[in-house]
Amino acid sequence: MSVKIIVGSTCDVEENIKKDLIVVPLHVTFGDEDFLDSVDITKDEFYERLERKKEFPKTSQPTPMAFMDTYKKVIDNGDEAVVIVISSKLSGTYQSAKLAANGLSDKIFIVDSLNVSIAEGALVDFAIRLVKEGKSAKEIAEILEEAKKKLRLVVLVDTLEYLERGGRISKTSAFIGGLFSVKVLLSMEEGAIATVGKAKGVKNANNLFISEIEKNGSIDFSMPLKLGYTGRESNKIEKYLREVKNLWEDKVHSPEFIQVGSVVGTHAGPGALFLAYFRN
Secondary structure (H helix, E strand, O other): OOEEEEEEOOEOOOHHHHOOEEEEOOEEEEOOEEEEEOOOEOHHHHHHHHHHOOOOOEEEOOOHHHHHHHHHHHHHOOOEEEEEEOOOOOOOHHHHHHHHOOOOOOOEEEEEOOOOEHHHHHHHHHHHHHHHOOOOHHHHHHHHHHHHHHEEEEEEEOOOHHHHHOOOOOHHHHHHHHHOOEEEEEEEEOOEEEEEEEEEOHHHHHHHHHHHHHHOOOEOOOOOOEEEEOOOOOHHHHHHHHHHHHHOOOOOOOOOEEEOOHHHHHHHOOOOEEEEEEEO
């Protein structure tokens, strides 16, 4: 019997980690066209359509049946699983996963990450480490419940346009932000998105990014650290990272940039910088 890790497609990780995961895709809808996230539409294809600005996409969680089918394959193979999903305050994915696991509590263990995207990915990376150490699914789930309390995600949003289009901020705020080149720093607080600061211009935004990390405790470099970006290219993100790389330089190998998926990209828009880490 082995332990499998099941995730939703909101979990963003490096390519070499994906082979160790079972992914249950969410849905992305443009008008009348419905796609299975990262199955029927790639991340690049999604951002290309998003940037056209003709249709604002909608996203929806997997059905309980989609999780049930996945669980059945795992159990029929004689295995057990840890299911790690996007924050229950942002999506119904957790509820679908939970409903599908009814009566399977000895084989399927569900963890609400209280996070999203690369922060989910950081928790998943840690879970894979625990699988390799020989921990059972129950043990891994219990360890993750404690670890997630130290998990932090900060996001520097390059434009307010997509937050406004998704109804996250008012049109007035988005207009003023665009007029004065205001960058917004977001974080996850108790499973929900929170605005932690605003800054005018790139330099001030980078300073805000660094100060927010420093004031919330140092980075635990023994745990996974993830860097992500939205859009089809990472060039703009590399410019930002040159200013903040002293946070991890000489402490970990240069992290791989992870392209953030459609669910979060819908609201963050292209050009956002993501950092996920565990606090000491």
